[in-house]
Amino acid sequence: MTLSQRDLADVGVLIGCALRPKTRPGADSDYRTLLGRYRADVEFRNAVDSILDGLDAQVLSDSDLGLVLGVRRESVFAYHVSDLPNVGGVRERLLVGLVSVAIAAYAFPTPADFDDDRVRWVSVDEIERFVRDMCDQLKRTPEKTSREDESFEEAWRTYDRLSPGYKADKGKRKARRSSASSPYWVAHVLTWMVDQGLARPAPARGPEVFQLLERFRIQAGELAGNATYDLLAAIRRGDYPAEGAGA
Template sequence: MTAPTVTGLELAAVAALVGFGLQPRMRPLDNPRYRELLQRCRCERPFRSAVEACAEGLEMDLIEVHPVEGLILHPRHGSIFTYRLTDHEKLSSKERLTLGLVHVAIAARAYPYPEDLEEDGAKRIAVDDVDAFLRHLIGKLQEATRDSEGLALPHTGLDAAWRIYAKLTPGRPTAGGSRVVRASSQYWIAYALRWLVEQGMATPAPAHGPGHYLLAHRFRLQVREAASAPAFALLGDLRRTQLVEED
């Protein structure tokens, strides 16, 4: 993609807008400069082309210019902005595998059907719901293992992850009463959801009960970009099957 010729001031404005987009909790409604630049990106084709070229140079795709969510960027594989489980330096390898499984499960439970990824609006999800879904998943995988059906797994990491998850207790309150211990599955679901909050992709929803969150439009778009991943496809298949069984 060839960027249009722009002045130094224009380049500074483009970089400033991309910088806002790299702060996922920043919202244009809270920042007049962000709002102004976002409006230019929505209305001025040359300016938008320059923003897309800047994102291209950072190995990112501009997936939406949203009036409320702001500039939504999706890092490509290999970009320095790509989320990696190894970014959680204080976690053990088993904990990272668990966290990875939980992230995929949150997405698959919230958006089991392709059309779900096209519907605007927030999705509500709860820690208990994700844990129940993963317990259902593990039951199906254990059945397949016992019956030697050879259920295809997309990669060995997922196979290892569900076996680790199966050994976790659902959740035990700490001595303080409300939090669950690190050795429980619900601890890691809450950990993942809090991380999504930090990334501007979810908000706590205590009005709906403890452990409830709303998944933002930004999260749905990120999931849509990664929907072809084998792990998401497998968990999505199992979630759709579960919904049919529940009916």
């Protein structure tokens, strides 16, 4: 059967829903219907996958929470760190990139964790301590870190120079987090993740606690094999430095 113009329009509607991270099939009947068709209708599924391929994207998951897409670096839909608000310079991009990978490594330190759908929570304080401890470990193994990617080394050294607590913005009377403090950047990334449907606030579990959603777990799985993720995950597991390294 050849797909009609109406069918192709439905393909576009489904892709559009998948590109809106806060849209859920449970709350959108059209999305729910088209997701069901994507699962059951091979021709329709192939059309969706082919169009996504032409856009340098692919379906990573088609769970009841909707289509989760992954995109290649060259895709028009590719996420760039500079897309975040208040992230314009190299320093800011390095910090956001480091914190983003740190959240993934903290919550999913082994490849098997990416297939485990149990609920995970993280807090600003937990991620801040994790990254801070990572910096301390890397400072103790300079001969090993010198072999790492230069941008990664610049990122963690930039983070290490930040204030670990509150620091008043210049000219402000009341102390509050500013971009000169590391918790500011952790909170900044987690708040952005909420906007992208990757996390949700969990105030009942404590101040600045966030629940990581399935969409983040699936997308974070694409980091497997990334050198920075592998190093941070090893630190999270307690496997860094490797036996005999740094001594």
